[in-house]
Amino acid sequence: MKDTFKAVKIFDDVYWVGAIDWDVRQFHGYLTSRGTTYNAFLILADKITLIDTVKAPFADEMFARIASVVDPDKIDYIVSNHAEMDHSGSLPAAIEGIKPEKVFASKMGAKALGRHFDLPCDITVVSDGETLDLGSEKITFAETKMCHWPDSMITYQHGRQILFTQDAFGMHLAGFERYADEYDRAIVDYETAKYYANILMHLASFIDKALEKLGTLNLDISMIAPDHGPIRRTGEDIAGIINSYAKWSAQEPTGKVVVVYDSMWGSTARMAGAIGEGLSAGGAKAKLMSMSACHRSDVVTEILDAGGLVIGSATMNNDIQPAMADVTTYLGGLKPRNLAAGAFGSYGWSGEAPKNLQKWLTDLGLNVIADPLRVNYVPDADDLAKCRQFGVDIAKATLASLED
Amino acid sequence: MGKYICDICGYVYEMGRGDPENGVETGTPFDEIDDDWVCPECGAGKDNFSPLD
Incomplete structure (x- = not known):
């Protein structure tokens, strides 16, 4: 040999x-x-x-x-x-x-x-x-x-x-x-x-x-x-x-905001798209990462030099979706810091997922800037406008944190 | 006296400082810290600490 x-x-x-x-x-x-x-x-x-x-x-x-x-x-x-x-x-x-x-x-x-x-x-x-x-x-x-x-x-x-x-x-x-x-x-x-x-x-x-x-x-x-x-x-x-x-x-923050989510029937994905539009309009560099398409280790890599994290899940069986449990467990252990943050998701009748994600963000010590954004079943035009505004608000908070 | 080092990560517990952020008052001797206290740096258990001369 x-x-x-x-x-x-x-x-x-x-x-x-x-x-x-x-x-x-x-x-x-x-x-x-x-x-x-x-x-x-x-x-x-x-x-x-x-x-x-x-x-x-x-x-x-x-x-x-x-x-x-x-x-x-x-x-x-x-x-x-x-x-x-x-x-x-x-x-x-x-x-x-x-x-x-x-x-x-x-x-x-x-x-x-x-x-x-x-x-x-x-x-x-x-x-x-x-x-x-x-x-x-x-x-x-x-x-x-x-x-x-x-x-x-x-x-x-x-x-x-x-x-x-x-x-x-x-x-x-x-x-x-x-x-x-x-x-x-x-x-x-x-x-x-x-x-x-x-x-x-x-x-x-x-x-x-x-x-x-x-x-x-x-x-x-x-x-x-x-x-x-x-x-x-x-x-x-x-x-x-x-x-x-x-x-x-x-972990100095930048103007990049990563949106990490999973969707059941496309509603949470639609919300993510509208949030991304708002983030971009608000001056942030938005990156959308669906956990049906992305690997947890690529998500973590994007977050390394981000200034914001928006995390979303449809509510399934009174909790977050399994792919979100995966990424939040992995990411939580790696302790990201210095991020403006928010949680969102669509739901049918109970709607625990965005609240649970909000608690996860809070427990991580991130700068959570708004109440969780929830949409019942399927987002209509008004809901999507709220999602867009949610994105604009998080972009503003992210960019403001760079000036501190 | 009163100093203990975490064998795992090298964090040093000083009695004179305590670990107030994690519920250990200043002046607490190492032996009197609750058994469920963990190293504030790396999360290692109390039995991973050694006295520091």
Whole structure:
């Protein structure tokens, strides 16, 4: 296999030895439309070191890539930056096959790995800021708790100035090109934002801490090498993603308003259309997303840089529709902030859905600007005019919030 | 004394500050916080906290 699956040289002494997963589409609720990569890196220092591994079914691919540059037996150290199984799944096989001198992880990493696997060796716990001498090279570890899990840490390679950032700064994008600048810019930007929105949005306070730590460490960074998707190597790409993370963690609102809804017989969809007309007339950039047509993870991505959220559902069996329960559960966990908000929906006789959605918005701490807008059965011309006005009002509140 | 760290996320509980937003008055020793109190940062349970020297 090593003649087919080869390591990709990053520097003479650093290789990418990960795996490409073209097929994956469901990533614990996140639609990975463009597949992904599981990145592992090999540092050919005096102490040969493997940084992270790949998802278990791809172990053979990783071993083949390693074997294309070095006999796996020669690897001295394995570093586990993140215990989640898409990065640790091949760790038991790696330990078995390589028999490394030591395996390193953060304190919480050692604990998490111990709960995942029955490993044949102890994990050596590294502390925040600890530097490991690899002979011809040095690496330093920095804890980045909750970016993405309690165990998450990043590893900095001094000589080549590479920051191995596990899930942080990553994206789900399959491809043979290893650098972000080799892809269509719009795709890279979208997938980076989608990754942040779906994986990290609710962890903003931890992102801030990690960015602050990076600032304090004042590292010279020539590359950001995450565990998913391409590496960033240009100054523009490196500064760009750090700035994007700072912007997203603040969730600064914009003039975009996302209307998320589901409809039974088209009435709530008609309301959404009229609300969209009002939002647009009121100066907002409206985006309508029917849950019969859109995926929850694309909704979250749109909300990441929005300033308003309007949410609607027909009342079915005295509650919201199942697709709305899905998206509100998912979105609620990701804790969107700084949004002007409103709820709406059509109903037949009881009409709980808009009220329940209004409560959901309120509980999230969003700026709910009006009573829920309800229409009995089918909206007539007067109802649609009210919907339009509802949209205008939410547009005004959204734009006003930008001036605060 | 009186400081406990959340092993999960690194949040530090200080007795002198308490967690008034979540019903823990200033000056409450860690041991006397209700068992159903959770880390205000990450939601981890009280048993995930360790004393901080």
